[in-house]
Amino acid sequence: MSGLAERLLSQITEPVVLEYARELVRRPSVNPPGDYAVVTEYVLGEMRRLGLEIQTTECHPGRPNVVGRLPGSGGGTPLCLASHTDVVNVGEAARWQHDPFAADVVDGVLWGRGSADSKGMLAGMLAAVRAFREANLRPRGELYLVAYADDESAGPCGLRDAYRLGLVRADHLVLGEATNFEIQHTFKARLWFSVDAIGRSSHGAFPERGINGIDKAYAVIQTLRGIPLNQHPKLGKDTVSIGMIRGGEQVNVVGGRCRVWFDIRWGPPRTSREIRAEVGQALERLKTSDPELELSELEVTEERDPLEFSEESPLNEAIKAAGRQVLGREIGLGGWYSSGELWPVWSQGKLQSGAVIGPGEPWQAHAYNERISVRELVDSARLYALTALNVCGAD
Numbered sequence: 001m002s003g004l005a006e007r008l009l010s011q012i013t014e015p016v017v018l019e020y021a022r023e024l025v026r027r028p029s030v031n032p033p034g035d036y037a038v039v040t041e042y043v044l045g046e047m048r049r050l051g052l053e054i055q056t057t058e059c060h061p062g063r064p065n066v067v068g069r070l071p072g073s074g075g076g077t078p079l080c081l082a083s084h085t086d087v088v089n090v091g092e093a094a095r096w097q098h099d100p101f102a103a104d105v106v107d108g109v110l111w112g113r114g115s116a117d118s119k120g121m122l123a124g125m126l127a128a129v130r131a132f133r134e135a136n137l138r139p140r141g142e143l144y145l146v147a148y149a150d151d152e153s154a155g156p157c158g159l160r161d162a163y164r165l166g167l168v169r170a171d172h173l174v175l176g177e178a179t180n181f182e183i184q185h186t187f188k189a190r191l192w193f194s195v196d197a198i199g200r201s202s203h204g205a206f207p208e209r210g211i212n213g214i215d216k217a218y219a220v221i222q223t224l225r226g227i228p229l230n231q232h233p234k235l236g237k238d239t240v241s242i243g244m245i246r247g248g249e250q251v252n253v254v255g256g257r258c259r260v261w262f263d264i265r266w267g268p269p270r271t272s273r274e275i276r277a278e279v280g281q282a283l284e285r286l287k288t289s290d291p292e293l294e295l296s297e298l299e300v301t302e303e304r305d306p307l308e309f310s311e312e313s314p315l316n317e318a319i320k321a322a323g324r325q326v327l328g329r330e331i332g333l334g335g336w337y338s339s340g341e342l343w344p345v346w347s348q349g350k351l352q353s354g355a356v357i358g359p360g361e362p363w364q365a366h367a368y369n370e371r372i373s374v375r376e377l378v379d380s381a382r383l384y385a386l387t388a389l390n391v392c393g394a395d
């Protein structure tokens with residue numbers, strides 16, 4: 001291991017990483033509704049203490065992104081480490097073995113909402129940047145640390161807004177999520193839309209006099225479940241999911257209108273234009289076979305193509321080299337069901353390579369009794385720090 005790497009790693013200790021993680025978990029930032037005040041105040045305080053140059057953006061009032069920047073001395077490649085600050089609802093409190101915001105540590109495991117999604121990763125990244133400071137190392141390329149909002153709501157005010165405003169100028173980006181230390185480099189596309197099946201009301205005793213929008217919506221569901229789905233070696237099968245359905249008025253009335261919300265996800269190489277065409281053709285065929293069928297226009301709320309970064313990108317090579325030193329093994333590469341903020345930043349033309357990686361089990365996200373191994377949290381801080389050293393360089 002190089003002398004610089006040793007100096008950096010010697011600064012990363014369990015108490016430092018664990019304190020960051022516990023302090024973050026103890027500050028609820030449940031989204032929705034998205035109350036970021038206490039967690040943002042904490043992150044701002046820590047970044048100030050580390051002497052980072054700080055900027056914030058708030059494209060929606062109350063949903064701030066915090067951008068910390070360790071200026072580069074020149075000649076290196078900039079890198080952005082980023083993790084989101086919001087967490088999902090805790091559900092039924094009684095189903096938690098530990099208070100979800102107490103950040104209890106038992107037998108080397110940190111419990112709590114956000115421990116694995118994704119405050120634990122933010123803690124690791126904070127500790128990584130802190131290590132540069134404490135080791136008196138100056139990166140050659142800029143090192144950014146972004147704590148961003150609006151992730152759990154898949155909203156527009158997160159990391160992409162910091163990039164859009166030019167607050168982050170790094171075309172290598174690492175997002176922290178619980179991936180079991182696997183590099184996620186290929187990502188599913190998604191198309192979210194809703195459509196109304198429009199019926200005609202009648203008395204429930206005379207259904208033949210009306211057109212049942214619910215029946216028609218059911219046919220639409222069956223039809224769209226039948227669009228061609230492929231299998232991807234790293235992403236598994238393409239999926240069609242019905243997220244919501246709303247229709248009908250009361251039990252003895254034939255429903256006039258029924259709306260269905262679809263979430264379609266698929267792997268490369270098909271584009272969203274191709275999937276939209278599949279959907280359109282399937283609905284046209286259905287209309288031909290059922291002249292009564294009347295549909296509204298599709299209302300599309302989210303649309304993105306699949307995203308794939310090379311397995312051998314310089315960023316992935318930097319992470320793998322860090323993995324060999326920190327974990328003592330070869331880090332694997334995989335595919336992820338969502339490109340998160342990578343897609344919107346990439347589609348701004350501001351990304352050369354991106355990866356999602358972090359400690360912890362992916363299924364801990366959004367689960368009851370969410371938890372993460374403390375040892376893995378410390379390893380993540382070491383991994384993020386060495387990745388930054390490998391990408392940015394340092395003096």
Ligand SMILES: [Zn+2]
Nearest residue numbers: 084117118177
């Ligand atoms: Zn997350």
